[in-house]
Amino acid sequence: AQKVTQAQTEISVVEKEDVTLDCVYETRDTTYYLFWYKQPPSGELVFLIRRNSFDEQNEISGRYSWNFQKSTSSFNFTITASQVVDSAVYFCALTTSGTYKYIFGTGTRLKVLA
Amino acid sequence: KAGVTQTPRYLIKTRGQQVTLSCSPISGHRSVSWYQQTPGQGLQFLFEYFSETQRNKGNFPGRFSGRQFSNSRSEMNVSTLELGDSALYLCASSVGGTTYEQYFGPGTRLTVT
Numbered sequence: 001a002q003k004v005t006q007a008q009t010e011i012s013v014v015e016k017e018d019v020t021l022d023c024v025y026e027t028r029d030t031t032y033y034l035f036w037y038k039q040p041p042s043g044e045l046v047f048l049i050r051r052n053s054f055d056e057q058n059e060i061s062g063r064y065s066w067n068f069q070k071s072t073s074s075f076n077f078t079i080t081a082s083q084v085v086d087s088a089v090y091f092c093a094l095t096t097s098g099t100y101k102y103i104f105g106t107g108t109r110l111k112v113l114a
Numbered sequence: 115k116a117g118v119t120q121t122p123r124y125l126i127k128t129r130g131q132q133v134t135l136s137c138s139p140i141s142g143h144r145s146v147s148w149y150q151q152t153p154g155q156g157l158q159f160l161f162e163y164f165s166e167t168q169r170n171k172g173n174f175p176g177r178f179s180g181r182q183f184s185n186s187r188s189e190m191n192v193s194t195l196e197l198g199d200s201a202l203y204l205c206a207s208s209v210g211g212t213t214y215e216q217y218f219g220p221g222t223r224l225t226v227t
Binding site for chain 1: 145147149156157159162164169170172202204206213214215216217218219220221
């Protein structure tokens with residue numbers, strides 16, 4: 001069975017703080033793909049990153065960084081120097097070849113306070 | 115390039131009625147997926163279409179159905195609406211399938227009274 005767990009339901013931070021959103025996944029497939037999406041209050045999910053299971057290299061994009069560790073089945077997302085505009089619900093998702101669907105985590109609501 | 119569009123954006127229906135939601139994917143995208151989002155259940159997969167073929171279906175009753183047209187546009191239909199069908203219905207498209215990133219539309223907010 002495939003599963004994505006985002007144990008943090010809601011996180012509140014003060015602007016400029018760093019924050020890490022956790023994502024733990026389960027799959028028996030050796031080839032899989034992980035994603036992060038942002039859902040701002042407007043409601044539309046915005047794609048942030050895609051990572052395949054063969055690429056464990058961490059990635060940094062501006063204030064965003066992702067840490068993929070197969071040994072712990074985790075794909076964590078860090079926002080550095082958070083801003084109010086980062087306030088949103090963040091979803092982690094998993095898919096494997098041939099399943100033709102995403103398995104989403106329950107999301108983490110991030111509130112960045114000014 | 116235009117994003118994924120969904121119509122209508124908001125809909126109010128009565129129990130027992132049926133509803134059809136429409137989704138136009140990004141130009142060139144052949145895969146369209148549908149999801150139901152509710153506060154209690156999160157994002158639940160409904161179905162995925164690629165080149166007019168349904169390749170996967172989620173655990174929803176047969177009242178939920180969909181189709182995809184030759185131009186990749188997709189519709190989903192819910193018959194005999196129930197109060198529990200009230201949700202945000204999201205459509206997503208991708209260039210080749212779900213191993214690629216999906217791009218989501220703004221959703222259709224369905225309220226069943």
